[in-house]
Amino acid sequence: MYRWLQRLFSGPARAEPSDAPSPALPAAAPSAPVAAPLIRPAVPFDQLDQAGRLYYRWLFDTDSETDLDINAQESGALAALTAIIDSQQSGAALVRRMPGMIPQLLQSLRSDSFSGARLSRTISNDVVLVAAVIRLANSSLAGSGTSISSVEHAVMLIGQEGLRHLITSVAFRPIIDLNSGHFTRTLAPRIWDHSERCAVANRALAESMGIDPFEAFLAGLVQNVGLIVSLRIMDQATKGDKGLGSEMFCAQLVNNARQLTCSIGREWHFPDNVTKAIAEQAGMKKDAIVSPLGRLLTLTDYLGKVRMLVENDRAWPNDPALFGGLPPFAADAYRSLQPIDDAAAR
Incomplete structure (x- = not known):
């Protein structure tokens, strides 16, 4: 589960590195992993x-x-x-937790060709995600006198980064x-x-x-x-x-x-x-x-x-x-x- 969530924040998939030879570099001795320093808590x-x-x-x-x-x-x-x-x-x-559509949404968010229509169709299959997306989009328009009821419009307004944050939260939100x-x-x-x-x-x-x-x-x-x-x-x-x-x-x-x-x-x-x-x-x-x-x-x-x-x-x-x-x-x-x-x- 963690692996695909980590990919959710890594952005679009990158192309594989070229097979062209790289300049030879001196071999470096492998270094042992450095443990994070231990410090005092920030609150008394x-x-x-x-x-x-x-x-x-x-x-x-x-x-x-x-x-x-x-x-x-x-x-x-x-x-x-x-x-x-x-x-x-x-x-x-x-x-x-949420059912297994999250990996499908993940793949869409990692694509170089961001398709609001395709994401909207996937999100529309789950009422919890629909409510979350509409609520987030309307919160960004608070005080403007307008509101959004279309999932596709909401998806485009929120954008990829906003959706990454939202979907990760929903993936772990216990459905009470x-x-x-x-x-x-x-x-x-x-x-x-x-x-x-x-x-x-x-x-x-x-x-x-x-x-x-x-x-x-x-x-x-x-x-x-x-x-x-x-x-x-x-x-x-x-x-x-x-x-x-x-x-x-x-x-x-x-x-x-x-x-x-x-x-x-x-x-x-x-x-x-x-x-x-x-x-x-x-x-x-x-x-x-x-x-x-x-x-x-x-x-x-x-x-x-x-x-x-x-x-x-x-x-x-x-x-x-x-x-x-x-x-x-x-x-x-x-x-x-x-x-x-x-x-x-x-």
Whole structure:
């Protein structure tokens, strides 16, 4: 799966190199691969902890600071999740993804002869893609007084680069069943919104930090896949009981969900840099050392949570306890974490 997604961002296929002989060059001794340097996280530990507690109180709608200890329902949900992690069951099999038309769209996007009509016919076969393409196109026309209802018109307006971004996101977006359990139905859309924002911010900042933009985008997009799978497990374990969300439960849930994400990522053959960066977020400690991609992911994950708290009146936009102690590029990261529709309209 990763291989064709990587090709999605590589642009049109290039011609094979010529068979003409090249000038002889002195043979160079093969060099060992250089490991990425390890550095400190971009956010102080105490701030990470505070933002995490505020975010999960908002996510689970538990305002009380007295809900600290794990209750019986939470123990059962965590036990079910642990059983999945410890078993041989496929974590990837628990993730709902788009059907197999994505590779067909990929091939069209890599073609030197970009055909809006052909792409439109392919996209029109899937109602989820139709809605996503129309929504993105109309968001770019916000305030103009006009709107688009034709898929072909939308495809031409968005262009190849916009479609690459959109289709990659849709390929991994869990299709949330409105008839599913309480936690999946109410929490999954918020979690996926956070993931998409982090992916966009990661990709915007990656190149200036010497990080592969595609790997950065992928890390932000899939970092919460395990958490979304965990919501389905919680729905099954609690059978409709909504009494989850204590501080200790959320801490263990997030840690286990990161492990599940890494397991799924390895099964999908994601690059080591991506799974490593996600793993570094689990159980972050004060003396943690992370990779460059892990540092970027720590920052965008943190600021993504803070921005969503601010937008939902759960945090102040200039709170020094949340915005102090951050690196200079944090301001650019925060701006990049705007709602996806707003970003598309720029």
